[in-house]
Amino acid sequence: MDVTRLKDSWKKVAAYGDEVPLFFYSTLFITHPETRSLFPVSMAGQRDRLVGALGRIVSDVDRVDELVPFLQGLGRDHRKFAVVAEHYPAVGQALLHTLAHFLGPEWKPELAEDWSEAYGLVAKVMTEAADESARTTPPWWDARVISHERRSADVAVITVQPEYELEYRPGQSVAVETRLRPNVWRFYTPANAPRRNGTIEFHVRLVGGGPVSTTLVQGVQPGDSLRLGAPVGDRLLLGGKRDLLMVAGGTGLAPFKAMIEQLRAEQAGGDVRRVSLFVGAPYARDHYDYPALHELAGACPWLRVVPCVSREAPRPGVESGDAVDVALRYGTWPDEDVYVCGSPEMVTGTLRRLAQAGVTEDRVRYEDFDTTSTSGGNP
């Protein structure tokens, strides 16, 4: 299999932009109409979630070993769409047909063979993981909203009780669907370590014009049902023994709160990893979870929480500046593991500043809240 050829050909196809998903879905729905009902009713104006990721992931087949945990998560997570093994050949055919269409004379038998083999490998890992999880877990978890707190104009903290235990690790995310927006799923990150009673807290920020976050923040009420997908993601999992620097933007705080709760349970009495958490927001009023963080810091002597505001002067207990700049004022972080989470812009800016300050890339782990980031791996 010639991986460079795979990647180059995907780059050429991806350059056609929105025409690609349009062609892909037309092909899929005409050749396999039974797949139509798996997708949202209205796909107009939707950012495409499947096709872009599909091409990128399949052409990344040289990293398949590295991608295995991610693909397994993706396969398990696809059960929530009611995807079954029989659907995979249909999607594979539509993908190959799409590539052939856009590559024209460049679509040679050897290239077709490469794509077919690469898709087969990726599909195999996904379907095997889905089959495995089907033995023990439901395709999705029905969950009841037990509290919905509007903490600011655009942030809600939503606590749900899944019907069955949903096992996840702090730092992972789960997809959420509300029946008010059928078949439209978005990822959210539990903000707590698993609890005995199984409840999960989500921090949801409304994104202007976004269908799911708007509904979750403004429309959903206690008593409503949500559906949750299988947990995905390994970028932010805790490992190692070093002290930690965490830089959060907005609801990027959620995974860190869950990870700190995990450390709190693990570190009771024993060796401790010290944690410095810098939480960024434009204004002090946007620190929507301050009381909970304050309480955590009070209970964990190894935890320092520094709220930061980028558009206001400092005030007692709140530093002024972007979270990363404040963090760099506090220290040079020569030995810590560094975790970053927030919007794509926040993450990009933070990584750049860390690199300029000499924080070596191998110690930095990050997640951004852009759906395209679910393509896996943490370079």
Ligand SMILES: Cc1cc2nc3c(=O)[nH]c(=O)nc-3n(C[C@H](O)[C@H](O)[C@H](O)COP(=O)(O)OP(=O)(O)OC[C@H]3O[C@@H](n4cnc5c(N)ncnc54)[C@H](O)[C@@H]3O)c2cc1C
């Ligand atoms: C692994 C992962 C974990 C996530 N965890 C959380 C979480 O804990 N809390 C949370 O609130 N969100 C989280 N998100 C983002 C979330 O999945 C949704 O994308 C977001 O809530 C908007 O959903 P939507 O359907 O309203 O709009 P979408 O259709 O997803 O997006 C609408 C528009 O807004 C843009 N956009 C989407 N998200 C952002 C953003 N964060 N900042 C700026 N522009 C954006 C999109 O590019 C698009 O143009 C996570 C995303 C990923 C991939």
Ligand code: HEM
């Ligand atoms: C190699 C095989 C596949 C890969 C790599 C893949 C990858 C992805 C990715 C990364 C997403 C976006 C993640 C998300 O939003 O949850 C996605 C979404 C989706 N996939 Fe797949 N997928 C594959 C096969 C399939 C198959 C066989 C089906 C069945 C028809 C399918 C149906 C869907 C649906 C319905 C969505 C949601 C689309 C939307 O919200 O608009 N996928 N896929």
